[in-house]
Amino acid sequence: MNTNSLKSWLPTVSISLASFIFVTSEFIPVGLLPEISAGLGKSEAFTGLLMTIYAWIVATMSLPMTVVSSHWDRRRLMLILLGTFVVANLASGLAASFGMLLVCRIIVAFAHAVFWSIAIPLAIRLGPAGGRAKALSIIAMGASLGNILGIPLGTFLGQSFGWRMAFSLIALVAFVIYVILYRMLPSLPSQSITTFKNVPSLFKRKSLVLVYLMTALTVTGHFTAFTYIKPFLLAVGGISTDFVVVLLLVFGASGVFGSILGSKIIYKHPKNALWISLGIVFSSLLLMTLAVHSQIWLMALAFVWGTALTLLCLIFQSAVLKEAPDVQDVAMSLYSGIFNIGIGGGALLGSISSTNHIGSVGYVGAIFVLASLMLSAKFQISELKHTEGAVGH
Template sequence: MRARSIAAALPSGSARKPVLLLALGTFALGTDAFVISGVLPRVGADLGVSLSVAGLLITVFSGVYAVGAPVIAVLTGNMCRRRALLIAMSVFVLANVVAAIAPNYAIMVVARVVAALGAAMYTPAASAVAAQLAAPQERGRALAVVLGGLTLATALGVPLGTLVGQAADWRTTFVFVAVLGLIALVGLARSLEAMPSTGVASLRQRIVVAGTRGVPSSLLATALSICGVFVIYTYLAWFAGLTAGITGSLLTVVYLIFGICAVISNLVAGVLIDRMAPAKVAVISMAGLMVAFLALSALARLGTPGVVAAVVLCVIVAVWSLLGWMFNPAQQQRLLGVAGPHGPVVLSLNASALYLGQAIAGVIGGVLLTSGPSVLPIAAVGCEVLAVGAMLISARRTARPVVPAAEPAATPA
């Protein structure tokens, strides 16, 4: 029964194999974006930089992705989709090979910039190809599978990458990611035929949609909420070691708990969104994050590294992930309601806001590291409070949503 249900979730016919390969590509990208958190202390020590400076590697990746995704989408809008995918994944694989052999921090930064550019080019192209490959009645399924690779990366890719990096060497983690990308690249090169582009929204169209009433404050809420999450997640390996004594391969357990709960949270969010207003689900998520972050701060202040502290930390991480990962599905649903026919464009803007929040988080967390582990969760709470404020402003402004009528409907992202 389980095998049948999984098969039913996939598109049928000739689209199935390439869609799975596209999902493998997003799995590799998602793993690459987040896995460095689990090996960050080792990366910093090996490259001769402080933990806060090493954390900027996440800031660089996320910042380049946030800015690069919409720009690259426009610049490559008329390129054959197959060609765009293969170029993007080739760049991504090469960047991770360079990261694996980087002799110093400067080369590592360059590798992360190039990897982010590859990822920023790949994800929109993969979504477009999945929609073209699948039959009209299966397009939603195909897109869910491809974008599900990012969620699965959090649940499985990051813990595996962390285990590899802790058991062997952090450089092996990037070899692991490069191999995943290479498998996807070879598979896509063999299974995809030339596919013309269906076009993308121009920068002008994106700017117009970004100015829709309620959208700017919604995007600000996304950036702030994700910033709060990543202020701690970026330095989670460091935090777990100091507060609970969890180091080495045991870190895999923490990331595995976080990832599995993220998948569960996404499923729960879908059910809740069908039963209550998406804005309410988003606010519940952020309120839950505040409670979890306050608990982390209390653990850092009162706890003594050991078995009890380790168990408590794992429980808090589970609650954090279960509640926190409800935010983005709810926010996406809100934005679709606000943007109307411009939904694909506003969702791409939301993705950029998400990565921008991650980028800012790396800087904030790095500055606060010297203040001790109890301070980071308090900063995260502050981000969530501001995010709730932005959400309330957005809700007021979208009470009577007004969508610009001058732009064409169903503009591709």
């Protein structure tokens, strides 16, 4: 099969579109935290717990739900997940209370818990043989577009027409993607039946455990600051809400750049890419308070920060696939769960830090990224460049 054939990549692209809308929905509260809290009569710190609860539902349910659904046809499973996603986001747009919104978010989180466990292995399986790196880049591009288009646009609509409009629009776009998936995805029987017996063996693989630990620390540090980026910009820098949208757009654009760059460098220079990217994220968190008084410096900081974070996600995902080629669904479900432990933990730490002093969120987050940077010296990642190869359909 011709790897460069556009038609051969369409099924993988359709999974990328689904990743776009899942990312948009997951992080839309970041851009609309003040609006949601005001609309529901809650404090921003309390409303931020929507992120924590969502993330920890994903973290705790990723593995068990992946195991339960491991024998399902992949096409059927993906359509069920996205259909549930559509209904729950539509209901979010109609939520009249914090409790109702929380229930809707929990339902979305259950769908999310399985989606990221199967999306990357499925995208690789659907793509042409030998296209692992390109498939990863395509999925990363979809997720990045969620940041560059979905979150800023949702934030703008929420600020202009109310936060409920943002959730309603997410539901509408998700329905369109559902139709595309319905038409594009072939029937794909499960390649293996996953059981909990596979899990203990993963924790005997030292390199894999180290990837999981670095992921948890890095993501916790990032989301300690990023969850409260809008309150931080408004309170510390006196930034206008319009510029917040611009900054989120820049951050998202950096993700697209990072996904393109990552497909070219992480297999050639994985160690250097890991260390440099961790160093950039660490420095970015430290520099938030200094950069907040200059829009130019903020945009530059957002771009390099987002690029480095995207590279880290690609490196971690590639390492997980390399270290567990025999049980990719289980390994990726654990990765997704651990990633979301980091999101939830970061949102909780950000909530505590913002209650005491909103300006401290970057410094608190930097501590965790520094710990990840120190651990990275022990990780043998030089063989990532050898993971490229044929992946069966």
